[in-house]
Amino acid sequence: MIKKIYLIGNPNVGKSVVFSRLTGVTVISSNYPGTTVEIAKGYLCLNNEKVEVVDLPGTYSLDPTSRAEEAAVSLLKEFSKEEIVVVNIIDSTNLERNLLLTLQLIEEGFPVVICMNMCDDAGHRGVHINIVKLEELLKVPVISTCALTGKGIKLLIERIKEAVSSPRGKFTHQERWLEIGRIIEQVQWLEHRHHTFREIMEDASVRPVTGLLMAGGIIYAAFKITRFIGEGIISHITDPFFINIYQPILEKFSSFWPEKGFWFHLLIGDLINGKIDFKQSLGVLTTAPYIEFGMVLPYVVSFYFILSLLEDVGYLPRLAVLLDNLLHRLGLHGYAVIPVLLGFGCNVPGILSTRVLESKRERFIACTIISIGVPCVPLQAMIFGLLGKFGGFYVSGVYLVLFSLMIILGIILSRFLSGYSPEFLLEIPPYRFPPLFMLWKKLYFRIKGFLIEAMPVVLLGVCFINILLYFKLFDFVTAIFAPILHGLFGLPKEAVVALTVGFLRKDVAMGMLMPLGLTANQLFICATLLAISFPCVASFVVLAKELGLKGLIKSILIMVGISIIVGAVLHFVILR
Amino acid sequence: MKKISLAQIKPDEKVKILEILGGSNLESKLLSMGVYKGKLVAKLSHIGLKGPVVIKAGRSILALGHSVAEKIIVERE
Numbered sequence: 001m002i003k004k005i006y007l008i009g010n011p012n013v014g015k016s017v018v019f020s021r022l023t024g025v026t027v028i029s030s031n032y033p034g035t036t037v038e039i040a041k042g043y044l045c046l047n048n049e050k051v052e053v054v055d056l057p058g059t060y061s062l063d064p065t066s067r068a069e070e071a072a073v074s075l076l077k078e079f080s081k082e083e084i085v086v087v088n089i090i091d092s093t094n095l096e097r098n099l100l101l102t103l104q105l106i107e108e109g110f111p112v113v114i115c116m117n118m119c120d121d122a123g124h125r126g127v128h129i130n131i132v133k134l135e136e137l138l139k140v141p142v143i144s145t146c147a148l149t150g151k152g153i154k155l156l157i158e159r160i161k162e163a164v165s166s167p168r169g170k171f172t173h174q175e176r177w178l179e180i181g182r183i184i185e186q187v188q189w190l191e192h193r194h195h196t197f198r199e200i201m202e203d204a205s206v207r208p209v210t211g212l213l214m215a216g217g218i219i220y221a222a223f224k225i226t227r228f229i230g231e232g233i234i235s236h237i238t239d240p241f242f243i244n245i246y247q248p249i250l251e252k253f254s255s256f257w258p259e260k261g262f263w264f265h266l267l268i269g270d271l272i273n274g275k276i277d278f279k280q281s282l283g284v285l286t287t288a289p290y291i292e293f294g295m296v297l298p299y300v301v302s303f304y305f306i307l308s309l310l311e312d313v314g315y316l317p318r319l320a321v322l323l324d325n326l327l328h329r330l331g332l333h334g335y336a337v338i339p340v341l342l343g344f345g346c347n348v349p350g351i352l353s354t355r356v357l358e359s360k361r362e363r364f365i366a367c368t369i370i371s372i373g374v375p376c377v378p379l380q381a382m383i384f385g386l387l388g389k390f391g392g393f394y395v396s397g398v399y400l401v402l403f404s405l406m407i408i409l410g411i412i413l414s415r416f417l418s419g420y421s422p423e424f425l426l427e428i429p430p431y432r433f434p435p436l437f438m439l440w441k442k443l444y445f446r447i448k449g450f451l452i453e454a455m456p457v458v459l460l461g462v463c464f465i466n467i468l469l470y471f472k473l474f475d476f477v478t479a480i481f482a483p484i485l486h487g488l489f490g491l492p493k494e495a496v497v498a499l500t501v502g503f504l505r506k507d508v509a510m511g512m513l514m515p516l517g518l519t520a521n522q523l524f525i526c527a528t529l530l531a532i533s534f535p536c537v538a539s540f541v542v543l544a545k546e547l548g549l550k551g552l553i554k555s556i557l558i559m560v561g562i563s564i565i566v567g568a569v570l571h572f573v574i575l576r
Numbered sequence: 577m578k579k580i581s582l583a584q585i586k587p588d589e590k591v592k593i594l595e596i597l598g599g600s601n602l603e604s605k606l607l608s609m610g611v612y613k614g615k616l617v618a619k620l621s622h623i624g625l626k627g628p629v630v631i632k633a634g635r636s637i638l639a640l641g642h643s644v645a646e647k648i649i650v651e652r653e
Binding site for chain 1: 587601602604605606607608609610612613615620621622623624626627628630634635636637638639640641643644
């Protein structure tokens with residue numbers, strides 16, 4: 001009787017893709033070790049019974065060395081060995097390295113089925129494996145699959161039932177490697193071939209000169225393309241829709257409105273020169289959808305398109321190697337570049353993925369740096385939308401301030417925080433070119449996630465704020481904070497509302513600034529403050545989860561302190 | 577035969593690992609990734625003076641922090 005099926009394997013062998021194939025549950029998969037930091041669960045029908053399938057974070061052996069690996073190993077021990085099946089997923093292009101975990105699993109007496117994944121890629125690279133022989137040697141079922149296309153998955157499901165435990169004596173790792181050497185000799189045959197273009201590019205990207213040139217080019221191109229796609233969507237799709245279709249409908253609708261009272265204020269907002277202005281009306285039906293769909297969503301689409309592409313190709317670990325030197329000075333190591341990049345999309349996944357970092361100190365530094373110095377896509381989109389019209393100078397100014405803050409903060413934190421920064425040890429995956437449909441699937445998944453998370457907060461948020469504004473309930477808060485805001489940061493008292501809203505969502509907060517008619521300098525200060533001050537509610541929650549209460553308080557004190565200092569300094573430098 | 581660390585050899589050199597210093601934790605971690613005594617590895621590159629070292633061990637490409645590379649003692653073939 002099988003109660004649970006565990007998917008286990010080395011990092012970056014495609015466990016999550018196999019998981020999606022088995023259960024139909026979509027989880028994010030990328031081409032770098034450590035994509036899965038949270039354990040995903042789904043169901044598979046076996047003998048007309050639903051069996052839970054668990055996707056574990058990747059691990060090199062059963063002796064865990066990081067938090068994600070620990071989680072994987074401890075879960076395996078939850079049920080007795082008779083009640084579970086362990087599906088050991090192996091990257092066929094690198095059988096040798098994968099077999100260590102396999103031998104350990106077999107030795108421990110787990111009922112194992114081996115899934116030789118990426119078999120098509122192995123063929124392309126001239127790696128040939130005798131599956132029958134391997135099965136004979138290991139005495140457990142071995143199935144070759146290509147989870148991306150679904151090849152072999154059916155067979156895998158059928159043979160899960162055949163999983164047997166065939167315990168063998170315990171060995172040390174050193175002995176296991178000798179054994180693996182013997183196995184490899186019998187089952188693997190490497191076709192000798194010349195370096196392909198792909199391999200030459202793989203090499204070039206981790207060499208100092210060519211690597212930095214490539215990194216520069218790729219980052220520049222990524223930034224340009226993100227803007228190009230984002231702006232393209234805005235000027236060709238969303239803006240025409242809002243102005244030519246949505247606005248006339250709304251105006252018809254509002255012209256039939258007998259009296260422009262509470263509900264009108266709530267839904268439509270203020271009329272600007274007798275017309276609806278999506279950027280200034282601040283109604284639940286006007287500005288709220290415009291901010292989310294007309295200003296933020298286009299950039300969410302373009303950002304995640306580029307990020308997903310870089311992830312799947314396998315470029316990010318190479319960037320980690322190149323940046324290791326710099327990040328070391330901030331008390332981090334190269335791999336921290338991945339949480340930071342994810343944070344540029346949304347701070348929540350960024351903070352979650354700091355779990356791949358080993359020490360508490362590193363995680364604290366990374367989480368704090370992300371919450372302070374990394375603006376999420378919605379905020380960035382609004383910064384472009386609002387500050388862009390004053391010139392690129394202001395936009396790059398915000399980035400420059402944030403970037404310097406990250407560096408300074410990292411240096412200070414790494415000096416004063418006790419604890420250690422562990423060694424940098426990272427496997428670099430080969431470049432892979434997954435089919436386009438995988439990219440679309442991932443993009444769709446992320447955009448759906450964004451809409452589900454953002455829309456309710458935005459609509460309810462704008463609704464709530466409008467009610468507060470209508471009944472002038474904000475006046476109290478404004479009265480307290482206005483002198484501080486004005487004296488320290490040189491901002492008008494209306495900005496209090498916007499900065500408070502920043503706690504809810506950064507994009508709505510920027511939206512609240514639109515009707516205020518701020519000068520470019522004031523807007524610049526506001527945007528910077530929104531980026532560095534409190535994280536939004538969602539990141540706040542994950543921050544609490546990752547850092548614990550004490551860490552959270554520490555992190556927040558740093559944020560508040562820095563916001564005040566930076567706000568005041570900027571005020572005295574540029575407004576005076 | 578001269579003992580030398582992975583950080584000191586030149587890129588594109590092929591070497592045999594003699595010893596891994598720095599405690600059993602690092603050793604077992606490297607071991608589980610396929611870097612162990614007696615293994616033949618090739619150094620691919622070295623990023624900057626104190627930067628990470630990239631090696632090829634078997635079919636895997638690994639990046640090791642500079643301090644890790646210094647602890648891996650090798651001999652030239």
